[in-house]
Amino acid sequence: MRADREPLSVFQLNEYLRMRMDSDELLSGVLVRGEISNFSAPRSGHLYFTLKDLDGQIRAVMFRTQASRLGFVPEDGMKVIVSGRVSVYSAGGQYQIYVNEIQPDGAGILALQFEQLRRKLEAEGLFDPARKKAIPKFPRRIGVITSQTGAAICDIRNILSRRFPLAQLILYPSAVQGEEAAEQLISGVLAFQNSGLADVIIIGRGGGSAEDLWAFNDEILARVIADCSIPVISAVGHEVDFTICDFVADLRAPTPSAAAELAVPDMQELKPIFLSYAEGMRRRLLTKLDGERRYLNQLASSRALSRPEALLDPLRLHVADLERRLLQFGKLYLAGKRNDLARVAAKLEGMNPLKVLSRGYAEAEKNGAVVSSVKELQPNDSLSVRFSDGVADVIVKSTHTFS
Numbered sequence: 001m002r003a004d005r006e007p008l009s010v011f012q013l014n015e016y017l018r019m020r021m022d023s024d025e026l027l028s029g030v031l032v033r034g035e036i037s038n039f040s041a042p043r044s045g046h047l048y049f050t051l052k053d054l055d056g057q058i059r060a061v062m063f064r065t066q067a068s069r070l071g072f073v074p075e076d077g078m079k080v081i082v083s084g085r086v087s088v089y090s091a092g093g094q095y096q097i098y099v100n101e102i103q104p105d106g107a108g109i110l111a112l113q114f115e116q117l118r119r120k121l122e123a124e125g126l127f128d129p130a131r132k133k134a135i136p137k138f139p140r141r142i143g144v145i146t147s148q149t150g151a152a153i154c155d156i157r158n159i160l161s162r163r164f165p166l167a168q169l170i171l172y173p174s175a176v177q178g179e180e181a182a183e184q185l186i187s188g189v190l191a192f193q194n195s196g197l198a199d200v201i202i203i204g205r206g207g208g209s210a211e212d213l214w215a216f217n218d219e220i221l222a223r224v225i226a227d228c229s230i231p232v233i234s235a236v237g238h239e240v241d242f243t244i245c246d247f248v249a250d251l252r253a254p255t256p257s258a259a260a261e262l263a264v265p266d267m268q269e270l271k272p273i274f275l276s277y278a279e280g281m282r283r284r285l286l287t288k289l290d291g292e293r294r295y296l297n298q299l300a301s302s303r304a305l306s307r308p309e310a311l312l313d314p315l316r317l318h319v320a321d322l323e324r325r326l327l328q329f330g331k332l333y334l335a336g337k338r339n340d341l342a343r344v345a346a347k348l349e350g351m352n353p354l355k356v357l358s359r360g361y362a363e364a365e366k367n368g369a370v371v372s373s374v375k376e377l378q379p380n381d382s383l384s385v386r387f388s389d390g391v392a393d394v395i396v397k398s399t400h401t402f403s
Helices: 010-022 109-123 151-163 181-195 219-227 244-248 256-263 267-300 308-350 353-357
Strands: 030-040 047-052 057-062 079-089 094-104 141-146 168-173 200-205 232-236 363-366 382-387 390-395
Touching (some): 057 079, 094 109, 109 219, 109 244, 141 151, 141 181, 151 168, 151 200, 181 200, 181 219, 219 244
Parallel strands (some): 057 094, 141 168, 141 200, 200 232
Antiparallel strands (some): 030 047, 030 079, 382 390
């Protein structure tokens, strides 16, 4: 050990290595291919993971500012290519790569975003067949959300007019690609949902690249379609194209033309069915008329209509019986009242004061009032004495009481 050399601290050594690495032009901007493991995304917004391959590994960190620009969520096992700079973390004595960008290795970024969103919504049950609504068999109004100048609306209009001209087509014009497309498509679904103007909704466009169809992979649009109370048919691209809308809609059509065919029945196919129904109704109506005609004939030949006066005979008998019973009741009632009157008359007769006077009694009155005691009289009082056959005026000479 050389005594003329001053020893370094651990931090000084790490700082020396960091400065050497930071000054290395190659390490200041490297591209590294590897597989993500030990991925961590704490609430700080920074991303921490290990980048490894079969022969080695390196720690990696991506700070919140760069991580916020990612269009997908990194996962363990994902093969990626990262760009950044390699440096030493002096406090920990570990070298690591500070990541600026992450790109999927192999599958494109759009495919990765699509797959991640598909798995997320599927786990929430938005693709569950049990929640999908049935398409009405005979819709009166078809809501279409697409470009008003594209081939899709022309195909849909032609097929609807040919198959089921009774249905009304209501177009909500929308951009179908570009930055504003997703927002306009969402507005279209909400407009039909809130107004109730459509019995079924077709949303879609013709074919194109993955970038052209990307608006139909919008997460908010998928949730709006899932929550829509009106059945939705997704018709995006060609038969080989799939979008998130296709999975979340109540029915997926391979093309806009196919969507129109699935939305309405074919009048030509319905015509023989309707004719059969009409013939069945005609036969049932004739059978009903024959039955009613026989019933009317029976009524016409019935006794009630052929000799209606016969209906009055039971009523006449009933009235005569009521008349007889009424007279009988009247006689009994009057006899009872006569007996009651006789009993009352006898009682009144017994209470007649003249009847009492006829047996030798008399009634004395003084000043019009009946005298009931000798104590009410004084000598020289004038009295009227009533007999059964007349009245005598008398003067009291004297009074005597019984002891």
